[in-house]
Amino acid sequence: HVHDHNLVGMQLLLFAALGAVGHAVTNRLIPNIRGYMVRRGVSGKDLGKKGTALEGADVPEALGIVPGTVFLVCLIFCLVGFATSYPKKLLDLNSALLSICLMLFLGFTDDVLEWPWRYKLMMPSVASLPLLCCYEGSKSVVVPIPFRSLLMTDGELTTLGRLLCHLVVVDTNAEGSIVNLGVFYLAYMGLLAVFCTNAINIFAGINGLEVGQSYIIGCSVLLHNLIEIRCRSLSSENHVFSAMIMLPFLGVSLALLRHNWYPAQVFVGDTYCYFAGMTLAVVGISGHFSKTLLLFFIPQLINFVYSMPQLFKLVHCPKHRLPRFNAQTGKMEPSRTKQGTRQFVNMTLINLTLQVCGPMDEERLCTVLLVFQTLCCSFGLYFRYNVAQLFFD
Ligand code: UD1
Ligand code: MG
Numbered sequence: 001h002v003h004d005h006n007l008v009g010m011q012l013l014l015f016a017a018l019g020a021v022g023h024a025v026t027n028r029l030i031p032n033i034r035g036y037m038v039r040r041g042v043s044g045k046d047l048g049k050k051g052t053a054l055e056g057a058d059v060p061e062a063l064g065i066v067p068g069t070v071f072l073v074c075l076i077f078c079l080v081g082f083a084t085s086y087p088k089k090l091l092d093l094n095s096a097l098l099s100i101c102l103m104l105f106l107g108f109t110d111d112v113l114e115w116p117w118r119y120k121l122m123m124p125s126v127a128s129l130p131l132l133c134c135y136e137g138s139k140s141v142v143v144p145i146p147f148r149s150l151l152m153t154d155g156e157l158t159t160l161g162r163l164l165c166h167l168v169v170v171d172t173n174a175e176g177s178i179v180n181l182g183v184f185y186l187a188y189m190g191l192l193a194v195f196c197t198n199a200i201n202i203f204a205g206i207n208g209l210e211v212g213q214s215y216i217i218g219c220s221v222l223l224h225n226l227i228e229i230r231c232r233s234l235s236s237e238n239h240v241f242s243a244m245i246m247l248p249f250l251g252v253s254l255a256l257l258r259h260n261w262y263p264a265q266v267f268v269g270d271t272y273c274y275f276a277g278m279t280l281a282v283v284g285i286s287g288h289f290s291k292t293l294l295l296f297f298i299p300q301l302i303n304f305v306y307s308m309p310q311l312f313k314l315v316h317c318p319k320h321r322l323p324r325f326n327a328q329t330g331k332m333e334p335s336r337t338k339q340g341t342r343q344f345v346n347m348t349l350i351n352l353t354l355q356v357c358g359p360m361d362e363e364r365l366c367t368v369l370l371v372f373q374t375l376c377c378s379f380g381l382y383f384r385y386n387v388a389q390l391f392f393d
Contacts, residue, residue, distance in 0.1 A: 008229060008240055011085065015244045018074050019251030026070045026255035034060040034266055042112060044267055047320060048206055048362050051327025059264060062111035064272020067252035068104040071279075072097065074248035082244075089241050095134035096245065096282045100275065102127040103197065107274030120201075120270075121194060124278065128193035131282060132186045138288070139185035140178050144391040148177055177393075189285045192293075196284075197277030199300035202307060203349060204273065205322025206332070207264040208366045211257040213373050214276035217296045218253060220377035221283060222246040224292055224384070242287035249279050262363040295380030299373050303349035310347050315339055321346035323354055323365070331359035 037043060037060035044061045046054060075097055082093050106123040109115070115123070143151060151161035151172055164179075165171055172179045181188070204210045225243040229236045256272065259265045284293035294301070310317035316339040323332040334351040336343050345351050353369060354360065360368065 005229075007085075008236070011081065011240070012243055012247070014081070015078070015247040018077065019247040019249075021251075022067075022070050022074045022248045023251035023255045026067045026252045027258065029066050029070070030063055030256065030259045030266060033063065033066050037061060037063065037266075046207075046264060046267075047322060048325045048332065049263070050325050052325075054263060059267055061267045062108055062269035062271045063256065063259070063266040064268045064270075064275055065104070065108055067256045068100075068107075068271060068275040071248050071252045071275075072101055072104070074252075075245065078244060078248075086237065086241070089237065091134050091136070092241065092286045095130045096286060098130040099127050099193075099282055100278050102130065103278035104271060104275045107269070107271035110274070111269040111271050120198065124194045124197040124274065124281075125190045127274075127278060128190050128281070131193075131285060132189055135186065135189070135285070137286070139182055140180045141185070142392050143172075143177055143179055145393065146391065151179070189281075189290070192285065192290055193278060193281040195304070196281040196293075196297065197274045199297060199304050200277045201270055201273035202311075203300050203303045205320065205348075205350060206362050206366050206369075207262040208257060208260055208363075209350075209369060210268050210273055210276075211253055211260050212366060212370045213299065214272075214280070215250065215253045215257055216370060216373045216377055217280060218246055218250050218276075220296045220381060221280065221293065222250065224289065224381060225287070227381075227385070238287040238289075242283040242289075245279065245283050249276075262366060292380065292384045295383055296377045298376040298380065299349060299369070306347050306349060306352065308347075315344070318346070321348050321351070323350055325362070326359065329359060331361050332365050333359050 038058050042061050043058040045056060046059050049055050049057075075093070079090070079093065082090055103124060106127055110120065110123070149158075151158060151164070157165065157172075161172065200210060200214060203213060222243055225239040225246065228239040229243065253276065256266075256268060260268050280293065284290040304311075307321075309315050310321070316337050318337050321335060321337075324335040325331075326333050332354060334345045334354045337346055345355065350365070350369065353365065353372075357368065
């Protein structure tokens, strides 16, 4: 356990410095790598610039490979620091590195080869295997207080409790307050990785949104870690670990955001979405705060649930659902899809925002969505520290 706050503070400062170096390197590298991408045809058209002078230009794609690589190099340097201060965490860090690296690679192949949808779903579950195989932490969850009586009454398992214990390989403690989910906990963590990566990827399509949301979620995770380190030394080793991963992540992401902000010089590609999603999932899993992490993903959850009819092909889902740019007004409008004779607005949170707030220009739309992201993350933190104790003790 980490007790010495001064030592931890020094280490975090060191990692913040590493993040700053990562930021500077990424910032310098992106303009260099851009040219290579366009030359090899790894580029796309900015669909939000139709009818403007920027229409038809090849915007380099998959630039997430730069922050991703710089981030990995930063973490490899961290190994030295971890080996001396946190030898037990070395396995966690190595498996985290392998998972993130695999996801970065798979994301890049997706940008170059454009995998079908079912492949996109499979990739994160495969990439999370290194992390899950090495996972040595607890596989138990604390049952929310209102649900405890469903599992156990007067020290005896209820029918539901017995059913769960026999059919599923779970076991509970005497009060029914803790349930060991065993292999199902691993499945849950695999699904978390699938969710985090894909949810960021489908909440996308306007300049700056993919990196912007990841950056804000990353800041919230870091804030959560710092609060935990400050207030509770008991579980803080996990949070120091998470903060050390987040600092370089935030550094390199901010550099990418500068180049991807409206009007975008580069696209981040699925490379970045997968890399960022996996990094956040990894810290949530090995830091044991996956529920808090999901609170930070509220916009992505809303977008995912709202998208379900299109994702599951109940109604038509075109390749692109991003809002339509109206060159006359210079504003973004909700995009529509035709099914038979009926026309409907694509079911995304971005289009919904435009329906509620009216047409907006791209930069403003991104800002509004990022403000919403910030509000949701603040709510998440508030909920975690003020409301959660009503459900958990
Ligand atoms: C996901 C979304 C899709 C959205 C796309 C945009 C689902 C199921 N899929 O698909 O609706 O249109 O992301 O990222 O919701 N682009 C822009 N401006 C941007 C960012 C991207 O015009 O700011 C365009 C470019 O042409 C770029 C392309 O989107 O080349 C990248 O799309 P890609 O990441 O391949 O789409 P998906 O992730 O499959
Ligand atoms: Mg994408």
